[in-house]
Amino acid sequence: MQLHNYFRSSASFRVRIALHLKGLPYDYVPVHLVKGEHQAPAFASRIGDALVPALVTDGGDVLTQSLAIIEYLEDTHPTPALLPADPLARARVRALAQMVACEIHPLNNLRVLKYLVRELGASEDAKTAWYRHWVRHGLEAFERQLALNEHVRAAQGLPASDYCWGDTPTLADCCLVPQIFNAQRFAVPLEGLARVQAAFDHAMAHPAFEAAQPSACPDCDA
Amino acid sequence: MQLHNYFRSSASFRVRIALHLKGLPYDYVPVHLVKGEHQAPAFASRIGDALVPALVTDGGDVLTQSLAIIEYLEDTHPTPALLPADPLARARVRALAQMVACEIHPLNNLRVLKYLVRELGASEDAKTAWYRHWVRHGLEAFERQLALNEHVRAAQGLPASDYCWGDTPTLADCCLVPQIFNAQRFAVPLEGLARVQAAFDHAMAHPAFEAAQPSACPDCDA
Known part of the structure; x- marks a missing residue:
């Protein structure tokens, strides 16, 4: 998996925590928000809102929005769980x-x-x-x-x-x-x-x- | 179930749609935001962010945040599904x-x-x-x-x-x-x-x- 993210983005930070909690390795792809790299065509053309974080799966699927990404990790790698069972x-x-x-x-x-x-x-x-x-x-x-x-x-x-x-x-x-x-x-x-x-x-x-x-x-x- | 909500609140509207889609009956409890009724102690003391919507289950549990409420309805009443299986x-x-x-x-x-x-x-x-x-x-x-x-x-x-x-x-x-x-x-x-x-x-x-x-x-x- 690749995580397109920025060190200071708190939405990116959420996903990094989830990946580390689940012990999932990922390639860190920096996107410098202050320099506007999220608005460059190579990034923005793949992501409707041109925001970080974006997760690219091993199958090449591009997923956006931090909570949706974490729920995806939970659906596909349920242990350790980040949501209770009840x-x-x-x-x-x-x-x-x-x-x-x-x-x-x-x-x-x-x-x-x-x-x-x-x-x-x-x-x-x-x-x-x-x-x-x-x-x-x-x-x-x-x-x-x-x-x-x-x-x-x-x-x-x-x-x-x-x-x-x-x-x-x-x-x-x-x-x-x-x-x-x-x-x-x-x-x-x-x-x-x-x-x-x-x-x-x-x-x-x-x-x-x-x-x-x-x-x-x-x-x-x- | 009781839904504490306001007709014009779009977060409330989201939950109303989900309840109707799933065919779940509920008591409509109006909370007039413009009159500040969400800040009245009887409401605010039960809800950390004092916002609508809030769902009170038949067991008396108070749930907040529209997307969390809809996911709860999905977890407890999975048909018709509001999320795909994949x-x-x-x-x-x-x-x-x-x-x-x-x-x-x-x-x-x-x-x-x-x-x-x-x-x-x-x-x-x-x-x-x-x-x-x-x-x-x-x-x-x-x-x-x-x-x-x-x-x-x-x-x-x-x-x-x-x-x-x-x-x-x-x-x-x-x-x-x-x-x-x-x-x-x-x-x-x-x-x-x-x-x-x-x-x-x-x-x-x-x-x-x-x-x-x-x-x-x-x-x-x-």
Whole structure:
């Protein structure tokens, strides 16, 4: 498999974590977003939204959208599982993942920040305030959901979670960890988010998360 | 089951379509977003992100995030299927759904539009331009992906799709149709999107899409 991705793209980071968790080898194909390489015809002609990540299977199929790619890896390489077996628990894990992928991250990617500056005339301070507002707002919601999920687990006689849900990493951790990396990079205040912080710390102690992080990527220029 | 939702919320609309497609009865619980009813303690205390839709199962479990809810319905009521059986085809359908749910819709919901006006001082014209820009940009990407998928299907000897993928409605149609309703409401130009328009028209001829639309909802005030 080939993963077309960018070291700093948090959607790419999600897929890298999933590949490492499942122990699946892949060729790392860097696509430099800041240099606009995703808009070059050789890339954009194969991918409707011209975004990273894109996974090219050994059969040459091109798959897009990070959560769809991870679900594909789950369908085709079910062990270790990144989703619980129980439908209710699966829904809770997917909802946590989507709280990041549908509520936080879309507001803060590069093209949106560019629009704020170029089209709406936002200052650097206003752009930073936008970034911090939506990330903080979304992570507070994530923290509340983790607290609600604790009650659900307690009512079922299940132990508290080390990860976002249960005692093994799931799709939710694949989404949360890259978002926290971005939050740290933009100095988003993270105080008062004890469950989020604990889940992040626990995940980062796992070698798959460590191996997938931006600083471990071959295109990292930091 | 109870569906907490709002007639005009496109994420709610996605779940209504799925429930109708699967023939699952549900109690419609209106949550008036413009009046802020989603922020009332009785609602917000049960739902981390205080957003609609939320599905309350017959067992009292509260599930959030529209795509997670639809996947739960798929896991628990697999017929009729809203995802293909083949993993590659599943990934393509999920990617189309996420092109709407992760790339288009998050930029255009009510709280984001409010932030543009209140915090960034955007004029009504600038707000409308933002809305149209991101919807149009996302639908053009969706159109390109449908064209790429046509080639994939042709290479496999499969017929062209009536719906977004294949000859039955999928998760992708559940996401596309509400986004087109929103696009029409905000007068987003839709010319040149032949495949998108055909998929929308085909879906709207299906009674489940018709029954789920905003004007058929009990809280519709239009």
